[in-house]
Amino acid sequence: TVPRSKGLRDAEHQRASRIPSQFSQEERVAMKESLKGAIQIPTVSFNPGEFNTTALAEFGEYMHKVFPTVFRTSFIQHEVVGEYSHLFTVQGSDPSLQPYMLLAHIDVVPAPDQGWEVPPFSGLERDGFIYGRGTLDNKNSVMAILQALELLLIRNYIPRRSFFIALGHDEEIVAPGSISAGVRGTWGSEDLSPPPGKGCPARLHVDEGSFILDGFIPSLKKPFAMVSVSEKGSLDLMMEVNMTPGHSSAPPKETSIGILAAAVSRLEQTPMPNMFGSGPLKMTLQQLANEFSFPANVIFNNLWLFWPLVSRLMERDDITNALVRTTTAVTMFNAGIKVNVIPPVAQATVNFRIHPAQTVQEVLKLAKDIVVDDRVQFHVLEAFEPLPVSPFDDQALGYQLIRQTIQSVFPEINIVAPGICIAQTDSRHYTNLTTGIYRFNPLYLQPQDFSGIHGINERISVQAFETQVKFLFEFIQNADTEQRPVSHLHEL
Ligand SMILES: CCCCCCCC/C=C\CCCCCCCC(=O)N[C@@H](CC(C)C)C(=O)O
Ligand SMILES: [Zn+2]
Ligand SMILES: [Zn+2]
Numbered sequence: 001t002v003p004r005s006k007g008l009r010d011a012e013h014q015r016a017s018r019i020p021s022q023f024s025q026e027e028r029v030a031m032k033e034s035l036k037g038a039i040q041i042p043t044v045s046f047n048p049g050e051f052n053t054t055a056l057a058e059f060g061e062y063m064h065k066v067f068p069t070v071f072r073t074s075f076i077q078h079e080v081v082g083e084y085s086h087l088f089t090v091q092g093s094d095p096s097l098q099p100y101m102l103l104a105h106i107d108v109v110p111a112p113d114q115g116w117e118v119p120p121f122s123g124l125e126r127d128g129f130i131y132g133r134g135t136l137d138n139k140n141s142v143m144a145i146l147q148a149l150e151l152l153l154i155r156n157y158i159p160r161r162s163f164f165i166a167l168g169h170d171e172e173i174v175a176p177g178s179i180s181a182g183v184r185g186t187w188g189s190e191d192l193s194p195p196p197g198k199g200c201p202a203r204l205h206v207d208e209g210s211f212i213l214d215g216f217i218p219s220l221k222k223p224f225a226m227v228s229v230s231e232k233g234s235l236d237l238m239m240e241v242n243m244t245p246g247h248s249s250a251p252p253k254e255t256s257i258g259i260l261a262a263a264v265s266r267l268e269q270t271p272m273p274n275m276f277g278s279g280p281l282k283m284t285l286q287q288l289a290n291e292f293s294f295p296a297n298v299i300f301n302n303l304w305l306f307w308p309l310v311s312r313l314m315e316r317d318d319i320t321n322a323l324v325r326t327t328t329a330v331t332m333f334n335a336g337i338k339v340n341v342i343p344p345v346a347q348a349t350v351n352f353r354i355h356p357a358q359t360v361q362e363v364l365k366l367a368k369d370i371v372v373d374d375r376v377q378f379h380v381l382e383a384f385e386p387l388p389v390s391p392f393d394d395q396a397l398g399y400q401l402i403r404q405t406i407q408s409v410f411p412e413i414n415i416v417a418p419g420i421c422i423a424q425t426d427s428r429h430y431t432n433l434t435t436g437i438y439r440f441n442p443l444y445l446q447p448q449d450f451s452g453i454h455g456i457n458e459r460i461s462v463q464a465f466e467t468q469v470k471f472l473f474e475f476i477q478n479a480d481t482e483q484r485p486v487s488h489l490h491e492l
Contacts, residue, residue, distance in 0.1 A: 235383045327353045
């Protein structure tokens with residue numbers, strides 16, 4: 001017989017202390033109503049320093065109301081940081097185990113009403129879905145983390161491994177030095193070295209930033225779980241052209257608007273180089289190869305030969321294109337003061353998301369080489385290098401805990417693959433604390449759902465939210481292990 005592997009914990013220990021993730025009908029109704037209530041509080045981040053502070057304060061009170069056990073448990077310390085971020089320190093019974101961190105953010109991007117099937121802050125339930133800004137990005141995680149902890153505490157759970165829950169209030173703001181999450185605020189702004197008494201740096205860290213992906217790659221038969229072990233960098237570049245204003249009845253050959261518009265057009269028409277094969281994507285596809293139908297399975301099992309074809313195919317779709325190159329998005333254009341005045345200044349902002357094989361400086365140089373116009377001034381507003389790749393081998397506790405929890409909560413998912421997050425997350429501020437940074441939201445995501453993130457009709461199914469709570473309920477208990485997990489538990 002196959003020897004019983006210790007796995008994360010021996011079976012006897014598991015049976016003795018494991019709390020089953022079964023919730024009563026009353027608990028299930030209560031958790032979805034709590035999410036609806038959270039969505040109804042418009043915690044919108046507009047620009048640096050421009051938040052809905054009334055809503056953020058209300059949200060803090062709301063958490064106390066819906067999660068009373070969390071707030072009255074003696075081994076849980078709650079701190080408000082930067083006025084509206086929240087840091088929970090959950091003290092485990094075994095101080096020898098390094099803590100971990102669960103990250104989510106309270107703030108959401110604005111949501112104008114137009115295009116929404118229901119008002120974006122109504123939290124209305126329709127056909128099994130809860131609609132609203134923040135249902136996927138990222139109040140679902142805020143509420144699921146606290147809900148799972150509340151349900152565990154009600155069942156007399158006492159953690160062995162300490163952990164932090166950091167709920168930031170300005171994740172959606174790009175601003176130098178902003179407090180992007182409670183832990184940052186508490187543990188110092190830049191060095192992130194915890195002050196005495198705050199325990200060792202976190203051992204692993206789980207944030208938003210990927211999902212169980214369903215339907216993103218043609219010919220991929222089944223959904224798979226992608227755990228983002230890195231994330232792209234970013235460069236927010238403001239381009240500016242200044243000219244002498246004058247009467248529009250005698251205009252120059254080109255105005256500041258025309259010069260800048262031509263420069264922006266050149267940038268849009270000249271994509272950054274395709275970097276397929278020099279980032280985590282190739283590894284993701286190799287792990288998925290046998291999940292594809294013929295002939296894709298032959299192609300992905302022989303990327304040494306077919307990589308030029310695959311790299312071209314990946315360019316066709318906006319999302320998979322974002323995996324093979326640094327993307328260029330012209331997101332703002334401001335110019336002109338009056339219809340009969342030659343515009344003194346034109347400004348355009350470009351949001352680059354940098355592929356892990358490139359650096360901020362390389363992208364900046366490429367952009368200048370594409371614009372090739374000395375009249376265009378370049379101003380870097382904000383820049384982050386692509387993040388290092390977190391370990392995902394059999395010894396990587398964080399990755400294996402996520403994998404193990406996925407396999408127990410989503411038994412139908414048979415592929416868990418490392419990947420890269422095409423967006424930025426607060427986790428980029430924590431590279432000083434740990435190398436084990438993983439981004440995964442335990443939810444199925446289809447392309448049409450992705451368009452709801454920062455878009456219209458953002459929604460989460462009631463079932464998906466309940467499963468997210470279940471995942472965290474299981475993950476927190478799994479994290480109590482003192483052993484390194486065996487990535488492939490032997491079946492008896
Ligand atoms: C090989 C398989 C295909 C992969 C498809 C990937 C589909 C997209 C999956 C995940 C994207 C993550 C989106 C959720 C996190 C977004 C967080 C966010 O909005 N961050 C802001 C932060 C900024 C500093 C304000 C951002 O703009 O990135
Ligand atoms: Zn987010
Ligand atoms: Zn977002």
